[in-house]
Amino acid sequence: MLRKGIITVILIGFAVMLLQLFLSFNGNEDLNTTALHYAENGIEEVGAANLVTSVVVTYRGLDTLGEVTILFLTAAIIGLFLKLTREEKSEKREVRPTSEILQTAMKVLVPVIFLFGIYVFINGHLTPGGGFQGGAIIASGILLMFLADPNRKISHGLIAVIESISGISFVIIGILGIVLAGGFLDNHILPLGKFGTLLSAGAVPLIYIFVGLKVGSELSNIIYYLNQTQKEKK
Amino acid sequence: MTTVILTIILGVMVLAMAIIAIVHKKTITAILAAGAVSLFASILYLVLAAPDVAMTEAAIGSGLSTVIFFYVLNKIRQDA
Numbered sequence: 001m002l003r004k005g006i007i008t009v010i011l012i013g014f015a016v017m018l019l020q021l022f023l024s025f026n027g028n029e030d031l032n033t034t035a036l037h038y039a040e041n042g043i044e045e046v047g048a049a050n051l052v053t054s055v056v057v058t059y060r061g062l063d064t065l066g067e068v069t070i071l072f073l074t075a076a077i078i079g080l081f082l083k084l085t086r087e088e089k090s091e092k093r094e095v096r097p098t099s100e101i102l103q104t105a106m107k108v109l110v111p112v113i114f115l116f117g118i119y120v121f122i123n124g125h126l127t128p129g130g131g132f133q134g135g136a137i138i139a140s141g142i143l144l145m146f147l148a149d150p151n152r153k154i155s156h157g158l159i160a161v162i163e164s165i166s167g168i169s170f171v172i173i174g175i176l177g178i179v180l181a182g183g184f185l186d187n188h189i190l191p192l193g194k195f196g197t198l199l200s201a202g203a204v205p206l207i208y209i210f211v212g213l214k215v216g217s218e219l220s221n222i223i224y225y226l227n228q229t230q231k232e233k234k
Numbered sequence: 235m236t237t238v239i240l241t242i243i244l245g246v247m248v249l250a251m252a253i254i255a256i257v258h259k260k261t262i263t264a265i266l267a268a269g270a271v272s273l274f275a276s277i278l279y280l281v282l283a284a285p286d287v288a289m290t291e292a293a294i295g296s297g298l299s300t301v302i303f304f305y306v307l308n309k310i311r312q313d314a
Contacts, residue, residue: 050286052286120289128285128286128288128289129285129286129289130286132290133286133289133290133293136289136290136293136294136297136298137289137293139293139298140293140297140298143297143298143301147301219298222302223298223301223302226302226305226306227305229305229309230305230308230309
């Protein structure tokens with residue numbers, strides 16, 4: 001009874017706090033100074049048709065590098081902890097074969113999903129989406145592969161190589177920006193090109209390809225480890 | 235006006251699914267409801283003109299994380 005009373009009091013307290021926030025909210029019609037700068041000068045300075053991309057990859061490129069690093073650490077920690085229980089000698093659990101529908105659908109859909117993921121991150125500077133989204137779509141294709149056939153093996157070494165190379169390339173492009181252009185991850189190391197075409201916005205498409213490959217391989221790695229844990233018998 | 239109505243409907247759906255995810259007795263239903271929260275949220279982002287966020291939410295929130303929850307649930311059941 002006392003506990004419920006305390007919870008109610010805390011909830012009312014939260015409600016009062018949030019009510020003041022709600023009452024003081026007025027819809028912001030104008031952009032603030034930073035956003036206005038991005039909106040007005042983004043096209044000339046970066047040349048990307050998708051303004052979100054120009055903010056994410058160039059103006060706030062360092063944040064993207066941080067995000068990718070966090071994801072890499074997550075994948076590494078999951079791999080580290082699941083590896084302790086993933087011994088080859090442990091007894092394998094029999095996995096029931098999945099249904100015919102799922103297996104056939106996997107064969108039809110996985111190439112399409114991969115293609116769509118690659119499309120999303122190559123066209124990140126033109127259409128909505130980008131490296132992170134494209135990588136997640138590719139990882140969901142890998143997930144479908146594992147759902148249809150849990151015993152499937154994917155080349156662990158290949159994933160690690162792709163991930164390392166794209167991570168290093170991302171940082172090298174960033175450092176090239178310091179050497180050849182205005183600063184870290186500056187996209188002017190390549191010509192800006194014609195606005196709205198595939199080969200425009202300088203280094204942005206290149207950066208997004210590497211981010212997409214890196215995110216895709218990291219998420220695939222996590223799925224692979226989790227799938228491995230399903231097969232061992234306790 | 236249509237956008238406002240759609241936004242309200244989607245917001246209510248997100249809340250309803252979140253409540254189901256918290257209070258439902260069966261864990262499987264709760265996981266599916268948590269996935270549905272992400273699904274409705276991604277449509278909500280799309281309606282509110284944020285397609286970049288919507289794509290991430292649909293792929294990670296309702297796709298990958300739901301299946302990861304199922305993997306973990308399966309693992310816990312085996313161990314118990």
